[in-house]
Amino acid sequence: MTALALTPPRLETERLILRGPEAADFEPLCAFLLDKDRSWGFGTEEDRPKAWRWFATNIGHWALHGYGYFTMEWKDTEQPCGITGIWNPEGWPEAEIGWVVFDGFEGKGIAYEGALRARQWAYEELGFETLTSNIVPGNDRSVALAKRMGAWFEREYDNVQMGAEQLFRHPPPADLGLSADSDGTPEAYA
Amino acid sequence: MTPHLPGTPVLETDRFTLRAFGPQDVDAGVAHLMTERTKYMGGPFSKADAWDHCCGLIGHWAVRGYGLFVICPKGTDEAIGDVGLLMPEGYHEPELGWGVWSLDYEGKSIAYETALAMRTHAYRDHGWTTLVSYVDPDNARSIALAKRLGCTLDPDAKLPDLPEWEGTLTFRHPGPEEAAA
Numbered sequence: 349m350t351a352l353a354l355t356p357p358r359l360e361t362e363r364l365i366l367r368g369p370e371a372a373d374f375e376p377l378c379a380f381l382l383d384k385d386r387s388w389g390f391g392t393e394e395d396r397p398k399a400w401r402w403f404a405t406n407i408g409h410w411a412l413h414g415y416g417y418f419t420m421e422w423k424d425t426e427q428p429c430g431i432t433g434i435w436n437p438e439g440w441p442e443a444e445i446g447w448v449v450f451d452g453f454e455g456k457g458i459a460y461e462g463a464l465r466a467r468q469w470a471y472e473e474l475g476f477e478t479l480t481s482n483i484v485p486g487n488d489r490s491v492a493l494a495k496r497m498g499a500w501f502e503r504e505y506d507n508v509q510m511g512a513e514q515l516f517r518h519p520p521p522a523d524l525g526l527s528a529d530s531d532g533t534p535e536a537y538a
Numbered sequence: 539m540t541p542h543l544p545g546t547p548v549l550e551t552d553r554f555t556l557r558a559f560g561p562q563d564v565d566a567g568v569a570h571l572m573t574e575r576t577k578y579m580g581g582p583f584s585k586a587d588a589w590d591h592c593c594g595l596i597g598h599w600a601v602r603g604y605g606l607f608v609i610c611p612k613g614t615d616e617a618i619g620d621v622g623l624l625m626p627e628g629y630h631e632p633e634l635g636w637g638v639w640s641l642d643y644e645g646k647s648i649a650y651e652t653a654l655a656m657r658t659h660a661y662r663d664h665g666w667t668t669l670v671s672y673v674d675p676d677n678a679r680s681i682a683l684a685k686r687l688g689c690t691l692d693p694d695a696k697l698p699d700l701p702e703w704e705g706t707l708t709f710r711h712p713g714p715e716e717a718a719a
Contacts, residue, residue: 371601374627397700400627401590407600408593411543412561438568438589508586 356410356418357473361465364458366418366432368410373419374403376428380450389487390448391510409437415474417446420462422453429453432462434470434479439508444480445470445518447493459493467497471521475528478520482513491516498524546599547663549607551655554648556607556621559595563608563617567592570639578674579637598626604664606635609652618643621652623660623669628699634660634669634711636683649683657687661714669711670695672703684709688717 356368378399384392393399410416417433430450436443445467447459470476481499483490491514499516507513521527546558559567571581571588583591599605606622619638625631634656636649660666671689673680689709697703711717 374601395628395699395701397626397628397698401594404594404597404601404626405590406593407597408561408595411596411600412564412593437586437593439586508584 356416357469359418359465359469361461363423363456364429364462364465365421365423366462366465366469367421369403369407369417369419373428374400376450377403377419377431380448383451386451387448389484389490390446405437409435415443415470418462418466420449420458422458430458430462432459432466434466434474434476440482441505441515442478442480443470443476444482446481447490460496463493463497467518468524468526471524471526472529476521479518481516481518482507482510483516484510484513494518543596543599546605547659549655549659550612551651553612554652555610555612556652556655557610558599559592559606559608559617559620559622561596562615564589564592566617566639567595567620570637575637575639575641578677578680594626598624604632607652607656609638609648619648619652621649621656623656623664630696630698631668631670632660632666634671636671636680644679650686653683653687657711657717661717667713671709671711672698673707673709675705675707681707681709688712 359366378396381387381393381399381402393402406417413436415434417431417435419428420430420432422429428450430448430453432447434443435446445463447463449458467479470479481494483494494516498519502515502517504512504514543558543560549556568585568588571583571591572585573582576582595606602625604623606620606624608617609619609621610616611618618640621636624633624635634653636653638644638648657669660669671684673684689711692708692710695708695710697706
């Protein structure tokens with residue numbers, strides 16, 4: 349892909365690499381987005397063109413905000429195994445952490461491992477002081493993961509794209525023993 | 539200097555500078571997409587959908603290495619329209635597309651001048667040998683412009699695999715030699 353001004357960092361966890369989107373990520377992402385059973389809580393797309401549009405939108409989201417969805421790569425096989433990141437398009441109440449795991453990679457704790465790393469990055473490198481996760485009612489697996497990350501239910505609201513959603517609030521960085529790096533917010537010096 | 543996305547070309551015509559649609563154009567792009575002027579391309583869009591669309595235009599550049607440019611009067615960085623090369627998923631070949639964002643700028647041959655430059659760019663710099671422009675049958679202005687650009691209807695062209703595109707007209711541009719003649 350063209351370089352543009354996109355410089356998503358490359359983050360690492362025990363089993364995962366979190367990196368910026370690459371052209372080859374489209375097919376596994378598309379398979380997920382078209383699979384209603386798997387993607388209903390995230391936003392199922394009707395067809396390949398719409399899935400591609402989402403893929404391209406995420407890249408533009410990175411260019412505009414300096415953050416977006418990372419591709420999670422399973423270290424052992426270097427395969428894309430899901431996406432996680434910080435999402436804040438037009439109409440969102442505030443920035444949220446999101447996660448999805450692709451077919452064949454469930455039950456390994458990938459979403460938890462990746463989302464924790466993305467949250468740490470957002471608090472330490474981007475200087476966020478709070479973060480949310482918006483979850484469609486009935487998406488019990490995501491609710492369980494949000495709670496495992498220490499988040500709590502705050503309110504229900506109407507999302508501009510998804511309709512009724514439950515907003516979960518993540519613990520602030522201080523409660524997690526995190527703070528912005530010295531190149532982050534002034535509070536880092538306090 | 540024209541601020542533009544690294545790795546993307548900047549083109550000059552007599553009156554305009556063309557540079558890649560970038561993050562700095564999103565506010566103006568969203569405002570345009572929310573107007574009736576986009577009715578022939580599926581609009582007007584909600585603010586949220588318009589924003590997603592604009593981000594997608596930036597992503598298009600990253601994925602394809604070409605994409606939509608904004609049209610800025612020379613000496614300014616104010617986008618007054620768009621012109622570019624589009625190949626989103628579902629298309630079978632790249633399209634030369636155009637749009638002027640305000641009634642104030644119609645009737646000044648802006649789309650003509652910049653579309654010609656874009657076609658030259660596609661043939662010269664990308665080495666392409668053909669181009670199409672998709673036009674809504676009710677969009678008389680764009681039909682007139684396609685004809686002025688020397689395009690002819692191509693009833694055999696395969697339309698993009700997109701819902702609700704039946705009836706869209708495919709105009710085929712003259713090839714590089716014909717266009718240069």
